[in-house]
Amino acid sequence: MHKIELDLDNSRSDRQRTSHFALTRLAYSPTEGAQVLGISRSKIYELIATRDLKVIKLGSRTLVLHSELVRFLGSLGTRGRLRKLPQPEASG
Numbered sequence: 001m002h003k004i005e006l007d008l009d010n011s012r013s014d015r016q017r018t019s020h021f022a023l024t025r026l027a028y029s030p031t032e033g034a035q036v037l038g039i040s041r042s043k044i045y046e047l048i049a050t051r052d053l054k055v056i057k058l059g060s061r062t063l064v065l066h067s068e069l070v071r072f073l074g075s076l077g078t079r080g081r082l083r084k085l086p087q088p089e090a091s092g
Contacts, residue, residue: 026066030055033064037073047072 034044047053
């Protein structure tokens with residue numbers, strides 16, 4: 001769900017208004033995508049290089065779609081990469 005609000009305050013730049021009111025962005029830079037996933041910049045570039053994470057080019061910009069981040073996270077479970085954390089042993 002996207003939240004759209006009308007901001008008539010012209011003292012803010014378009015970028016400030018957009019980032020302030022947007023709940024879900026449609027695309028991110030690789031650095032922003034890394035922050036969203038909670039991984040390092042080098043790891044996201046590694047995922048892009050191995051084509052585990054698809055990107056699009058818009059002029060000179062490289063963008064990672066929000067839907068691609070969601071798809072990538074969903075694919076981790078099917079690849080067996082999700083690991084269960086060890087359960088604490090019950091003390092008796």
